[in-house]
Amino acid sequence: MNALEIRTYGFIPISAETGREIKLAMQRLWLTGRILPVGARLLVRHTFRSEEKKPLEVIYAFGLPRDAALRRFRITGEGFSVSSDLKTIDKAAEAYEKGIEDGHLAAMARQYQDGVVNLSVGNIRPGEEVSVLLEVLAGVEAHDDGLRFRFPFTLAPSYHSRARMAEVRPGVGEIELPGDEFGDVILPQFASDASSLHGVGFDLTVAMPVEIKEISSPSHPVRTVSGSAGRSRLSLAAARDVPDRDLVIDVRTADSKGAVLAGTDTQGKGRFAVLVPSASFGEAAEEARRIVFVLDRSGSMNGAPITQARKALEACLAALSAEDRFGIVAFNDTTEAFKGDLVAADMKNREKAAAFLDKIQARSGTELAAALQAAAKIFARESGDIMLLTDGQVFGVDSIIDGARSTGLSVHCLGIGSAGQDHFLTRLARETGGVNRSVTPRERVDTAAVELFASIGRPVASDLEVKVEGFKDGSVAPAPPNRVFAGTPLLLFGETSGQGEGRLRIEWSEQRKNRRLELPLAVGPGGEGETIRLLQGARLITDLEGQVEAVEGQGKRAEKGGIRMLENLSRTYGLASRAMALVAVVEQKGDRPGDLPVTRVVPVGMPQDVGFGAYFGMGIDAMALSGGGLLRETLSRHICYDAAMPEPRESRRRMIGKSFFGEVRGDLDALKKTTELDKGSSRRQGAGERVDLQTELVALAARIQPDGGMPGETEEERVLASVLAVLQFLAEGHSTRSGAFRKHVQRLVAFLEAAKLQNDVVREVVKRARDGNPVPGDWSKKKADPSLWADLEQALQFRGQQP
Amino acid sequence: MTKEWTLRELAAESGVAERTIRFYISKGILDPPLRGGRGAAYGRDHLARLREIRNLQARGLMLADIARLPEPHLAESAPTDTLPAPAAWESYAVADDVIVLVRSESAPWRARRIRSALGEFASRIQKNQQEGDDNERA
Numbered sequence: 001m002n003a004l005e006i007r008t009y010g011f012i013p014i015s016a017e018t019g020r021e022i023k024l025a026m027q028r029l030w031l032t033g034r035i036l037p038v039g040a041r042l043l044v045r046h047t048f049r050s051e052e053k054k055p056l057e058v059i060y061a062f063g064l065p066r067d068a069a070l071r072r073f074r075i076t077g078e079g080f081s082v083s084s085d086l087k088t089i090d091k092a093a094e095a096y097e098k099g100i101e102d103g104h105l106a107a108m109a110r111q112y113q114d115g116v117v118n119l120s121v122g123n124i125r126p127g128e129e130v131s132v133l134l135e136v137l138a139g140v141e142a143h144d145d146g147l148r149f150r151f152p153f154t155l156a157p158s159y160h161s162r163a164r165m166a167e168v169r170p171g172v173g174e175i176e177l178p179g180d181e182f183g184d185v186i187l188p189q190f191a192s193d194a195s196s197l198h199g200v201g202f203d204l205t206v207a208m209p210v211e212i213k214e215i216s217s218p219s220h221p222v223r224t225v226s227g228s229a230g231r232s233r234l235s236l237a238a239a240r241d242v243p244d245r246d247l248v249i250d251v252r253t254a255d256s257k258g259a260v261l262a263g264t265d266t267q268g269k270g271r272f273a274v275l276v277p278s279a280s281f282g283e284a285a286e287e288a289r290r291i292v293f294v295l296d297r298s299g300s301m302n303g304a305p306i307t308q309a310r311k312a313l314e315a316c317l318a319a320l321s322a323e324d325r326f327g328i329v330a331f332n333d334t335t336e337a338f339k340g341d342l343v344a345a346d347m348k349n350r351e352k353a354a355a356f357l358d359k360i361q362a363r364s365g366t367e368l369a370a371a372l373q374a375a376a377k378i379f380a381r382e383s384g385d386i387m388l389l390t391d392g393q394v395f396g397v398d399s400i401i402d403g404a405r406s407t408g409l410s411v412h413c414l415g416i417g418s419a420g421q422d423h424f425l426t427r428l429a430r431e432t433g434g435v436n437r438s439v440t441p442r443e444r445v446d447t448a449a450v451e452l453f454a455s456i457g458r459p460v461a462s463d464l465e466v467k468v469e470g471f472k473d474g475s476v477a478p479a480p481p482n483r484v485f486a487g488t489p490l491l492l493f494g495e496t497s498g499q500g501e502g503r504l505r506i507e508w509s510e511q512r513k514n515r516r517l518e519l520p521l522a523v524g525p526g527g528e529g530e531t532i533r534l535l536q537g538a539r540l541i542t543d544l545e546g547q548v549e550a551v552e553g554q555g556k557r558a559e560k561g562g563i564r565m566l567e568n569l570s571r572t573y574g575l576a577s578r579a580m581a582l583v584a585v586v587e588q589k590g591d592r593p594g595d596l597p598v599t600r601v602v603p604v605g606m607p608q609d610v611g612f613g614a615y616f617g618m619g620i621d622a623m624a625l626s627g628g629g630l631l632r633e634t635l636s637r638h639i640c641y642d643a644a645m646p647e648p649r650e651s652r653r654r655m656i657g658k659s660f661f662g663e664v665r666g667d668l669d670a671l672k673k674t675t676e677l678d679k680g681s682s683r684r685q686g687a688g689e690r691v692d693l694q695t696e697l698v699a700l701a702a703r704i705q706p707d708g709g710m711p712g713e714t715e716e717e718r719v720l721a722s723v724l725a726v727l728q729f730l731a732e733g734h735s736t737r738s739g740a741f742r743k744h745v746q747r748l749v750a751f752l753e754a755a756k757l758q759n760d761v762v763r764e765v766v767k768r769a770r771d772g773n774p775v776p777g778d779w780s781k782k783k784a785d786p787s788l789w790a791d792l793e794q795a796l797q798f799r800g801q802q803p
Numbered sequence: 804m805t806k807e808w809t810l811r812e813l814a815a816e817s818g819v820a821e822r823t824i825r826f827y828i829s830k831g832i833l834d835p836p837l838r839g840g841r842g843a844a845y846g847r848d849h850l851a852r853l854r855e856i857r858n859l860q861a862r863g864l865m866l867a868d869i870a871r872l873p874e875p876h877l878a879e880s881a882p883t884d885t886l887p888a889p890a891a892w893e894s895y896a897v898a899d900d901v902i903v904l905v906r907s908e909s910a911p912w913r914a915r916r917i918r919s920a921l922g923e924f925a926s927r928i929q930k931n932q933q934e935g936d937d938n939e940r941a
Contacts, residue, residue, distance in 0.1 A: 057825060097811065097821045120822060164860075168867040176865050179857075184820040594841035599822075599829040 024198055025050070025058040025600040027129075029243065031202040035140065035149050035251070036528065037209065037259045038273040038491060039067070039535035042136045042151070050124040055597040057100070057122035061188045061604075063152045063419075064115035066426040067139030069538035069575040075107045075121070075584050077130045084109070084582040086574060088567060092581035096120065099585035103593040107132055110581040112185040114397050115423035116155065123597050137538040137575065139426070141438060142489050144277040146213075146252040150438060153200045153243045154604040156419040157190050157615045159298065159366040160395035161333075165615055172603070173616030177395060186601055192612035194605025199240035202247055206232045209261070211254040218443050219248040219418070244605030245418040248440055258489060260519060263527025270471070270496030270523035271532040274504060275489045284458040284486060285511055289320065290342055290384030292327040292375040295360065296416075299332070299614035300391050302362035305416045305441050309389045310357045312449030315701040316387070317353060319453065319743040320345035322706040327378040328353055331371035332364040341378055346706050354702075366393060369400045376407035385434070385456055386411045389449060391610075392421030392428075401428050401546060410434040410483075412456045414449055416441060419607035427546055433481065435488045441609040446698045451487075451740035459483035461490075461508040461515075468494055468521070470502020477536065478543050484508075493536035499523050537573025544569055545578050697732060700725055700780055701744045708751035712784060719757045720784040722748050723765050723792065727779040735772035745769055761792045768796075807837065807844040817853040824853070832856060832870045897925040898932065 027049050033042035050056035064070075073084045084107070087095060092108055099106030100122045107121045124130050141148040157165070157175055165175045171192040177185060191197060206215060208230040215224050221237035234249065256279060262272040293313050297306060313328070320326060324345045328338035338356045343349045368390065375386050392415050394400065401424075404411050412434040413425040422438055429436035435456060439448040461484040468474025476494040484490050496502070506517045523529075548562035563579050570580035606612050705711055710725050712718035726748050734741040736749055749769045752762050768775065775795055782788060814821045827833035833852055836843040859869050895903045903924075905917055 057822075057829075059822075059826075093820070093822075100821075101810065164863060164865045166865055166867060168865075174865060174867060176860070179860070184823050186823075186826060592840075594839065594843050596825065596828065596836060596839065596843060599826045601826075 025056060026060055026198045026602040028198055028240075029153065029200045031151060031200075031204065031247065033136075033204055034531075035147070035204055035206045035249065036261065036531070036535075037140070037142065037147060037275055038261060038493075038532070039140055039538070040065075040138045040149060040151075041531050041534065042138060044134045044136060046119065046132045046134065047129065048121055048124055048131070049129045050126055052598055052600075053126055055103075055122075055126070055595050056124040057120065057597040057599045058124065058602060059186050059599065060119045060121075060602040061155055061186060062117055062119070063155045064111070064117060064423050065136070065138035065151055066141070066422045067535075067539045067542045068115070068423065069137050069534075069541050069573075069577065070109050070111065070117065070582055071135040071137060071534060071575055073107065073109060073132050073134040073582055073584065075105070075130060075132050075586060077105070077128060077586075080105075080586050080588060082584045082586045084584040086570065086576060086580050087583055089579060089581050092583040095583045095585060096122070099123070100597065101593065102587075103591035103595055105130065105586040105588065105591075106584070108581055108583045109134060109576065111576055111578050112183060113578065114158075114395055116185055116187070118186055123591075123595075137534045139535070139539060139542075141422075141426075141436070142275060142491055144256040144279060144487055144489055146208075146250065148438065149247075149249040149251070150422045151202075151247045152420040152422075153241075153245060153247060154194070154419050154607055155188060156391075156393045156417065156421065156607050156610070157187075158393040158395045159300075159615075161365070161367070163395060167612075167616040171612065173606075173612065175615070181396065188601055189603040190606050190612075190616070191603045192606050194242040194244035197243055197603055197605055200243050201236040201238075201240055203235040204233070204249070206234065206249075206251055208251065208253055209259040210257055212251060213254045214250075214252040216250050217248055218250070218440050219245055222249070242605055245440075245608040246420060246422075248438075260521060261528045261532060262521060262523045263529030263532065264499060264523065264525055265529045265533040268498060269529075269533075270474075270498050270500070271529040271536070272492075272494050272496070272521060272523060273528075273532045273535065274492045274494075274519065274521075276492070276506065276517070276519070277489045278460050278484055278486050280517060281461040281484055281490075281508065281515075282510065284460045287458055289324040289457060290326075290379065290382055291320075291324070292329060292342070292378050292384065292386050294329045294331065294371050294375050294386055294388045294390075295357075296366060296368070296371075296388075296390035296392075297330045297332050297360050297362045298366040298391070298393070299363045300366070300393050300610050301416065302611060302614060303441070303609065305391070305445050305609075306360065306362040308445035309416070309449060310360060311695075311698050311702070312389070312446035313357055314350075314354050315446065315450050315698045315744075316453040317345060317350050318702045318704040319450075319747060320706075321708065321747065322346050326353075327375065328356060329371050329374045329378070330356075330360050331367060331374070332362075333367045334364075335367070335371045335374040337374055337378060339378075341380065342382070342384075350706075366390070368392075368394050369403045372400070372404045372407065372411065376409055379407075379409060384409060386432075387449075387453060387456065388413045388425075388428075389416060389445075390421075390425070391415070391417040392425045393417065393610075394424070397424040397427070398546065401431055404428060404432050407432075410456075412452060413437070414439060414445075414452050416445055417607065418442070418609050427542065430481070430543075431546060433483055435485050444694050447694060447740050450698065450701065450744075454740060454743040455485050455487040457486075457743070459485050461510055464490070464506060464508045466492060466494075466507075467505045468496060468502060469505055470521070471496040471498075471500055471523075473497040474502065478540055480506075493532065493539060495533075495536075496521075496523055499525060534573065534575065537569070537575050541566070541569055541573070541575055541577045548578065693732065696780060697729065697734075697741060700728060701741055704744055704747060708747035709755070710748070710784075715755070716757055716786060717784050719752065719755050719762060720786070720788060722752055722755075723762060724779045724782055724784060724788075726752070726765050726769050727775055727777065730768060730772070730774040731776055731779060733774070736770050738772060759789070761789060761796060764796045805846060807846055808850070810836070810843065810845065813845045813849060813853070817850055817857075819853050819857070827853075827856065827866070830866055830870060832866055895921055895925075897921065898928045901928060 028047040030045045048058050075082050096106045096108040105123045109119045111117045162178045163175055168174050173190040175187050211229050212232050215232055222234045223237045224234040226232050256277045258277045259275045265271050325342035326345050327342050330336050386409050411432040413429045413436045415421045415425040415438040418440050426436045437452045464480040466476045466480045474496040476492050501522045504519045504521050566577050566579035570577045576582050709718045710721035712721050729741050729745050733739050736746045749766050752766050810821050836845050838844050892904045
């Protein structure tokens with residue numbers, strides 16, 4: 001795209017400081033590809049253009065999606081189109097540098113730890129436009145009734161105890177990581193205003209094996225076009241967008257039958273991917289729970305996320321019975337535990353916990369590893385679950401995962417953020433036997449937390465074993481997870497010796513009883529075989545990378561055996577990893593050896609909803625100092641040197657003040673936009689009412705007593721209030737079997753069944769709660785007065801018959 | 804004869820990747836090569852500067868901070884026995900008339916404790932200031 005075309009679209013990035021047009025080294029990023037129920041095969045086109053007088057080297061840093069690997073790229077320009085080669089890190093870097101030295105156009109895509117990739121393109125000639133089309137294999141967040149797909153258009157600035165971060169120009173922040181741990185990775189500049197950066201967009205196909213009920217995006221305006229059954233195409237509704245958040249796409253299917261995808265790869269080998277809905281394993285029996293909630297209160301959680309997370313935890317506590325025990329750990333760069341050990345979920349402890357949560361303010365850094373260790377300490381030597389609510393914005397995740405794994409506890413993660421923590425939290429959850437869900441700050445964090453909590457009680461299946469039968473050879477890799485939780489399907493990848501028909505035999509234990517499930521498996525020619533092979537490879541590489549520490553450039557620390565395994569896996573599947581990179585060199589006429597290119601790093605936008613001041617300028621340290629109070633306005637921080645004059649204090653203060661106000665404004669905007677988005681998702685109620693209803697449901701759930709009933713002064717009042725609560729949950733789509741508040745409905749129903757007061761209304765409401773049969777109405781507004789029984793009787797008999 | 808290196812040799816000698824060296828040159832914290840073109844060469848000053856950058860980074864400085872330090876050749880011409888080595892400090896203006904300087908190379912745990920203590924100090928000053936204002940008004 002040339003400058004004239006940019007003007008045609010009405011997009012001319014202008015520098016706010018100089019008023020002149022900004023020369024963007026990267027002009028555009030465009031995402032295409034296919035989203036399948038078991039993963040996505042993507043093509044990302046990066047368009048670079050040099051406006052420099054000298055040869056240009058561009059470095060674009062981006063984060064990988066979950067379970068992702070780079071396959072190859074093609075670099076294209078006027079008169080050339082060259083594909084990448086897969087080489088070991090050293091060989092790739094050598095080829096790239098030799099290409100630069102010889103004056104050739106060279107490109108390299110190298111993955112570092114934490115899923116950060118540097119795409120370097122060197123020796124772009126003045127005025128030249130070059131595009132790099134990168135193929136990426138990525139996982140998806142599979143649900144029983146669909147999936148959530150995330151693709152990072154920006155990289156989240158993240159916390160590390162040894163990272164250096166500062167506002168280098170007004171509204172522009174930089175982070176530098178310690179080289180001894182992170183190698184030569186280069187991070188982008190983070191711009192508080194992304195409007196003048198490169199444009200992003202997408203055009204994707206969704207291919208599901210069953211009818212698609214709904215496709216939506218909580219992150220971007222989308223245009224969808226339905227195709228044949230199970231296929232849809234969606235694209236960005238606007239001409240362009242800015243790189244300040246992940247693309248998030250939700251796909252809901254008409255039923256939850258799962259999927260079996262199979263075919264042959266390019267070598268003729270059979271490949272399959274199977275999704276088994278959790279409902280296929282039956283329902284989990286109830287048992288006393290031990291759970292510690294770990295709440296991230298770092299500065300980047302400030303605003304709506306921390307407010308909603310606090311309320312969500314109160315609602316989760318209300319779903320616990322008096323036999324259950326719980327703990328709470330809040331953390332930023334320090335950890336604070338509610339109690340030193342697990343406590344009974346009785347009313348007294350719940351009230352104390354609510355008071356503890358009320359005092360939590362979001363500020364400072366993210367010492368997640370220490371928080372998980374503190375949670376493990378609360379469990380002493382007992383087993384149990386950790387439910388982690390975090391934005392996951394941390395660097396150095398391998399050691400965090402190692403530490404979490406060593407506790408032997410399952411970590412279930414709710415990733416809260418508009419950018420890029422999915423790669424880490426997916427690994428953290430999987431490697432500890434937990435599940436992972438993600439939510440953007442503009443969705444309901446509280447409802448998502450309650451939904452996750454309802455899923456992670458006792459697993460629906462444990463100790464799984466899977467066998468491939470009916471083929472000469474057949475296997476499943478990676479090994480099946482140890483446990484399956486409600487709402488999250490079992491995903492299996494595997495291979496067979498070739499085409500044919502056979503079956504998958506899945507065996508598991510539940511309540512010490514052995515159970516079995518058989519699924520037919522038909523492997524025909526072609527199909528999705530090659531794509532499945534690549535998705536399987538990406539997943540295997542992601543799993544293995546977690547076991548190989550410090551690969552990049554640190555031979556003394558690297559485990560050579562592990563690196564060799566990673567290299568072999570990369571070669572087997574033809575995918576890049578932390579041990580293998582992609583490189584291409586383009587030899588053209590007129591190349592001039594020895595010219596040193598000028599290096600430019602592509603800036604990205606601060607993730608939407610993360611205040612710039614949470615990381616830069618009036619950042620972490622000053623926020624910690626101020627305690628979130630009045631001192632924020634009077635504190636400033638800068639670095640000066642013995643041997644140099646410090647910067648003028650006044651100018652620095654203005655700069656910091658600006659970033660601080662930006663942060664405050666950002667928070668208010670986030671809250672406002674959350675409300676607006678919820679208004680947009682309103683179905684039956686008016687816009688504002690829908691928001692209030694969600695908030696009211698969380699508050700209603702939080703009032704449930706340890707015996708499962710609603711509070712009241714008499715037995716009759718409590719039963720009546722519980723009946724009304726069940727009706728309210730039912731009216732909003734929550735029954736004993738489905739909906740985020742199903743655990744709460746289950747507890748209310750158990751209370752009603754055990755109550756001395758039994759009548760037709762109570763019995764009918766219990767039946768409806770089990771059947772998921774709602775009675776429309778605003779039940780929570782009604783007063784639990786005995787005179788209401790007659791009205792309820794009438795409503796249940798007549799209004800309940802309405803379609 | 805003055806020792807000279809190619810970019811690759813300089814990278815090997817300094818332990819800093821070639822791409823990173825180009826990045827430093829573009830940022831203006833490292834001088835361009837002694838000669839351009841095919842015979843591009845780097846000298847001892849380049850190597851010394853790369854080591855200096857690494858040392859300064861280890862002491863908590865960012866590249867943007869290093870770029871603001873005096874030019875290396877100026878530092879070299881100054882009498883080295885009287886010029887102290889540069890050190891990074893963090894300045895906390897805890898009130899309009901009070902600034903506290905803290906060495907920035909502190910270990911993270913130590914820095915946290917210092918910041919915590921400073922927070923208490925700043926709160927107390929704020930409170931005193933408020934009380935003083937109230938008394939004055941009364």
